[in-house]
Amino acid sequence: MAVPKVCGTETEYGVVLRGAPDPNPVLASSVLINSYVEQRKVGWDFEDESPGRDARGYAREGTQAPEIETHLVNTVLTNGARYYVDHAHPEYSTPECADALELVLADKAGERVLAKSMQAASRLLEPGQSIVVYKNNSDGKGNSYGCHENYLVDRTVPFSSLVRYLLPWFVTRQVFTGAGKVGSENGAAAVDYQLSQRADFFEEEVGLETTLKRPIVNTRDEPHADPQLYRRLHVIAGDANLCEVATFLKVGTTAIVLGMIEDEFLESGPGARKEWSLAGPVPAMRTVSHDPTCRAQIELADGRRMSAVELQWEFLRLAKKYADETGLELCGGEDVGGQVLTRWEAVLSALEDDPMSLDGQLDWVTKRNLLDAYVERDGLTWSDPKLALLDLQYHDVRPDRSLYERLVRAGKVERLVDEQDVQEAITEPPGSTRAYFRGTCLARWPEAVVAANWDSLILDVGGDPLKRIPMMEPLRGTRAHVEPLFASVDSPAELVARLAS
Amino acid sequence: MPEQQRRQRPAPKERVEETEELPATSERGEKLKGELDDLLDEIDEVLEINAEDFVKSYVQKGGE
Known part of the structure; x- marks a missing residue:
């Protein structure tokens, strides 16, 4: 039975200390966070952390609460968020939210916290030094860092059911969750531009890892809630989005799909399809990401072929029935859930007709249109470093340098939340x-x-x-x-x- | 939202009308192109200098 889809994101930001002879990203991250929380810090309590526990029912030997990192900065904010150094990145975990729109607000507030941190850090650094952070997921050289999503899920749902539907779900939702990337990496086939920052990094279907041999479905089993009642589904197969519409859809649609899985609607609801499994989810991840026309065919386990958008239509068709029969009260509420369905349908239609028309709604399209304009004006080829720079700087979190923010100010990006509410969410919890x-x-x-x-x-x-x-x-x-x-x-x-x- | 309306694909019937009013459309197209050119000029001002070195020096090790 579906449980309320409490949700949150954890975003690792790329970080650079500029102007230092031997820049240390761990130190830079610590300075950044310390500068923000100059006032008294409240420490994080690791008592209940067990990132090595596997949802398939076993614990990996030797995995403990991350003791080694307890000396790193780790703090809790008055808005309920956790702000800390994770490995070599500043990481911002939003407070728990009840629906996708609240999460858009909390996630955007996180960007503002990072921007304020950079400003505050500049007062502590040596002259000529600065810390810059990027909300992206790859350095373009084979190193990736995550934007993870978390959803509350009913403990009684067999993990195998989650895996069965989430593999095709995560592969196909890239058509709207992708943040866009110039080129490919990690041994993937050469490509000018692709939908996702992350697709090149997935090498397994299911697993506990998050840093190597990344699985599409992550099995970390740390509910951070009553373990008899709940799971926390830990999603690592998503990009960090700047476009509010993209974050809204990413979280809102996934919440509804999870509700359908919990209520067994995808297998036995009226008109349910028989086959959801992909023949090869790992290669399909790249096939979908590497195709900006969104028409590439992927093979299902029964041998039939369809595009990611076509399989998305199947999810949406059932989601609308689910909304009619069961309601969306537990999947973000009727209001926000209804908005998710409407937007989802509009975006799938646009992806079918002309993906580039989603400028200002999806990151991969918005960035692509900007790059195309440069290609045309300056006669660039796709290997030109200027395009890689534009890609990177789209994600720069400094308001005066961020190309995404430039596009917002030029009125080219659709916003879903008021900036005043975002400012409040910097200090106020949901x-x-x-x-x-x-x-x-x-x-x-x-x-x-x-x-x-x-x-x-x-x-x-x-x-x-x-x-x-x-x-x-x-x-x-x-x-x-x-x-x-x-x-x-x-x-x-x-x-x-x-x-x- | 005005942006939104402009981006929306017109229904097929409207599209026929649009081709009949070619001059107006291209005038609007010119205006849009002008706006885009201004935006690119503005972005040029804030782009990091020496793209190649900058991109090369962006290396992120360790995460998740």
Whole structure:
């Protein structure tokens, strides 16, 4: 049975320390985050972290909470987000959100946090040095870093069902999730331009890895919630998007597809198709990404061939039936879910007729149109480094340098959220999930919050031992639940006392 | 959103009308091209200098 699709993204940003003789990305990331959170930092609590646990039912030997990294900067923000150094990148995990539109807001606020961090860091660096971050997923030289999505999923759904439908889902959704990339890498066939930053890096169908032999479906099993009830589906097969429409569709459609999988709608709903499996999902990932016409045929397990867009129409056809029969209350709500269906249909129609008409909605199209304009004006060939530079700088997060932001300011990009709301989301948590409780505690009593993680908070209320407040249910601790409680207490000690009673 | 409306594909019937009003369309096309040229000029101003070196020096090791 479907459970509410609480969702979030974790974005690793590319980072460069310029003007330093021996730039160290770990140090640069730490400086960046420290500069942002100059005020008292609240540490992250690793107690419940187990990234080595596999959804297929076993734990990898020797995988523990990432002890080695605990000395790195790791902090929680008043908007409920986690902002930290992951390996050699600054990483921003949005607070838990209840629907795709909230997530667009939280994800965009993350970009603003990074931009503010760069500004703040410039005051700490030596003259002539600067830190620059990019919201992309590849350096074009075989190194990739992720933008992962997370969705709350019913624990009773067999993981094999998720795998069965998610493989064709992740392969085909690239037609709207791709952030666009000049050239190919990691041994992939040469291509001028492709849909996805990430497609060249997937080498397995299913697995636990995230950094080598990347699997299309990742099996990390860390629910960050009641493990008897929930999974957290950890998606690594997506690009970091700047276009709000792309983020909205990526998350909104995936939430609905997950609802359909949980309710067994894709296999036994009215008019369900018999065959969803692809003959070769790993090569199909590249086939789809390497074809900007969106017409390339991929083979299904039964030998038939269809394009990614055609298979997407099949998902959409059933999603509309699902909405009619079951409703979308658990997949982002009727309002936002309905908007997702409408947009999904419009985008598939446009991809069929003329993909380039999606300028300003999808990143891969928006960037491609910009590059095409340069190719035409300057007579460039696709191997010209200027095109690679334009590709990279599209993702530059500095507002004055970002080519994406230039296009926004020129009115060429469609926005789904108000900038004023984005500015608020830099400090305010969404009201719809437990992020509200986490963020509000931090904003009100920063001194008392000793540590925090996704599913608990540790408070020092003075005298007694530290108090751990479990938050195992992602939809408890919302504004509706706890605003009256916060209004009626004056101290963290009172809060703990009230929660205990 | 005006941008949105402009981008929308016209229905087939409208397209026929558009070809009949060729001069107006190309005038509009000129204006759009002019806007795009201005935008590219503006972007030229903020592009990193020495594309080749800049792209070469962008290396990201370790992630996820």
